[in-house]
Amino acid sequence: MAASSIRTQFNHALQNMIPGLQTMDPPPDVEAADGHPNEDVVIDMPDSEGRFPSSRGGPEGGRRGGGGGGGRGGGASMEEAEAEGDRDQNRGRGSLADTNLSNYLSEGIAELLLFVLILACKLAYDHRLGLTVFLGLIGTFVHHSSSVKREIELKEKRSVLSVVMRLGLLFINIIFIYYALQEQQLYKCLMFLPPNIAVMTLWAVLWCVGITDFVVKYSTLILKCLVTLLPGSVLSFKKRGKIYRALEEISQMYRLLPAFPMWVSYFSDYRESHWAIGYFLTFAYVILKAFTVYRKQKDLRKSLHDVFIDVQYGISPSQDQIRRVGEACPICQDDFQDPIQLACKHIFCENCVAMWFDREQTCPMCRAQIAASPIWKDGSTAMSIQLY
Numbered sequence: 001m002a003a004s005s006i007r008t009q010f011n012h013a014l015q016n017m018i019p020g021l022q023t024m025d026p027p028p029d030v031e032a033a034d035g036h037p038n039e040d041v042v043i044d045m046p047d048s049e050g051r052f053p054s055s056r057g058g059p060e061g062g063r064r065g066g067g068g069g070g071g072r073g074g075g076a077s078m079e080e081a082e083a084e085g086d087r088d089q090n091r092g093r094g095s096l097a098d099t100n101l102s103n104y105l106s107e108g109i110a111e112l113l114l115f116v117l118i119l120a121c122k123l124a125y126d127h128r129l130g131l132t133v134f135l136g137l138i139g140t141f142v143h144h145s146s147s148v149k150r151e152i153e154l155k156e157k158r159s160v161l162s163v164v165m166r167l168g169l170l171f172i173n174i175i176f177i178y179y180a181l182q183e184q185q186l187y188k189c190l191m192f193l194p195p196n197i198a199v200m201t202l203w204a205v206l207w208c209v210g211i212t213d214f215v216v217k218y219s220t221l222i223l224k225c226l227v228t229l230l231p232g233s234v235l236s237f238k239k240r241g242k243i244y245r246a247l248e249e250i251s252q253m254y255r256l257l258p259a260f261p262m263w264v265s266y267f268s269d270y271r272e273s274h275w276a277i278g279y280f281l282t283f284a285y286v287i288l289k290a291f292t293v294y295r296k297q298k299d300l301r302k303s304l305h306d307v308f309i310d311v312q313y314g315i316s317p318s319q320d321q322i323r324r325v326g327e328a329c330p331i332c333q334d335d336f337q338d339p340i341q342l343a344c345k346h347i348f349c350e351n352c353v354a355m356w357f358d359r360e361q362t363c364p365m366c367r368a369q370i371a372a373s374p375i376w377k378d379g380s381t382a383m384s385i386q387l388y
Contacts, residue, residue: 130207137177137214141221144170145381148221152228152244152379155237155355160229167225170218177215186211189258194265205266206387209259213386216258220251224379238351241358241377242307248376249303253296255386260289263388289388303376313353313370317341331356331364344368 124131144166151158151166178187185196189212197204227235227243235243267285270278317339329336331352338350346365348356353364358377362369 127203130203134210137211140173141214141217141381142383144218144221145383148224148228148381149379152224152240156232158228163225163228167222167229170222170225174215174218177211181211184208189262190215192258192261194261200262200266200269202266205262208262209387210385212258213255216251216255217381220247220381223247224381228379236351238354239307241355241374242303244358244379245376246303246307248381249296249300252382252386253293253300256289256293256296259386259388285388311354311371312340313357314340314342317347322347342368342370344370 147162147166151163183196186208188195189208194200195208197208224244224247227240227247263285264282267281268278321341322336322339325347327335329339329349329352330346331348334349336347336349339347340350340353341347342353342363344363344366346363348364356364357371357374359374361371361374
C-alpha cells in the first residue's frame with residue numbers, strides 16, 4: 001500500500017508539473033496477425049523518394065507476416081528496400097555530378113571564347129595596317145575574278161572594253177603594291193630571293209608570302225584577260241577552256257615556289273632554339289613541300305597534255321537522226337553547226353557542247369555523264385591563299 005500511494009503521489013506531481021499530461025491518451029495496442037498484442041512500436045517513416053516501407057512490404061509487413069518464415073521474408077524485403085533506396089540515391093548523386101560538370105564545362109568554354117575574342121581584338125589592333133592591306137587585296141581579287149569569269153562566259157558577246165579595263169586595273173594594283181612597299185623589296189620574292197627584311201619572324205614570313213601570292217593571282221587574271229581578248233578566228237572558243245585550265249595549273253604550281261626559301265630561312269634559324277630542332281623542322285618542311293609539288297605537277301602535266309589534243313565527245317550524226325530531233329540545237333536554239341551526237345544519243349552543235357563541258361560533266365538534256373571534271377575550264381581562279 002505504501003508503494004502504491006507513493007506511485008500515485010508521483011503521478012499527480014508529474015501531471016501538475018507538465019500541463020495537459022492528464023489529457024493525453026495512451027498509445028493504442030498494436031495486435032499481431034495471431035490476435036495477441038504486439039509490444040513493439042513501429043514508426044512508419046518515408047524514404048528519400050517519399051514512399052513508406054509498409055507500401056513496399058517493409059518492416060511492418062514482415063512482422064505482420066506471422067511466424068519465423070514471415071519474419072525472415074520481412075527482413076529480406078527490408079534489405080531490398082534499403083538497397084533500392086541506396087541505388088536511387090546514387091543515381092541522384094550521379095545525375096547531379098553530371099549536371100555540375102556540364103555547367104562547369106559550358107562556363108569554362110564561354111570564358112575561353114571571351115578571352116580569345118579579347119586577344120583577337122588586341123592582335124587586330126596591333127596589326128591593323130597589315131589586316132587592312134590584306135582585306136583590300138582579298139576584296140580586289142574577288143571583284144576582278146568574278147568580273148573576268150563573267151566576261152569569259154559571254155564568249156563572243158563579251159565586252160572588250162570591260163576586259164581591257166580589268167586588265168589595266170589589275171596591272172595598276174600590282175605596281176601600287178610594290179611601290180608602296182618598295183623599302184621591303186618584296187618583288188625579290190618572285191625571283192626566290194630574300195626580301196629586304198632584317199629578321200624573318202613568323203609575321204614577316206606570312207606577310208611576304210601573302211603579298212607575293214596575291215600578286216601572282218593578279219598576274220594570272222591578267223593572262224586570262226589577254227586570252228579572252230583574242231578573236232575567235234585566232235583561238236576558237238571551244239579550245240579556250242583548256243587554255244584557262246592550263247594557266248590556272250601553271251599559276252598554282254608557281255605559287256608553291258616563292259614561299260619555299262622564306263620558310264626554310266625561318267625554320268633553320270636556331271638563334272632562339274637548338275640547332276637540331278631547326279634542322280629537323282627544315283627537313284620536315286622540305287618533305288612536305290616535295291610531296292605537295294609532286295601531287296600538283298601531275299595535274300599540271302595533264303592540263304598541258306589536254307591543250308594539245310582534240311577531245312571528241314561524240315560522233316557525227318546522220319541526216320535522218322538530225323531531222324528526227326529537229327533542225328535547232330537545244331543549247332543555242334539555232335541551226336546546227338557541225339552537229340555531234342553524244343553517247344546518250346542527244347545531238348548538239350560541236351562548239352556549243354564543247355563550251356558546255358567547260359562547266360559541266362553531264363549531257364544538257366538527260367544529265368548522263370560524258371566529260372571529265374571541268375575544273376578551272378570556266379575561267380575561275382583559286383580563292384585560297386598559298387601560305388606555305
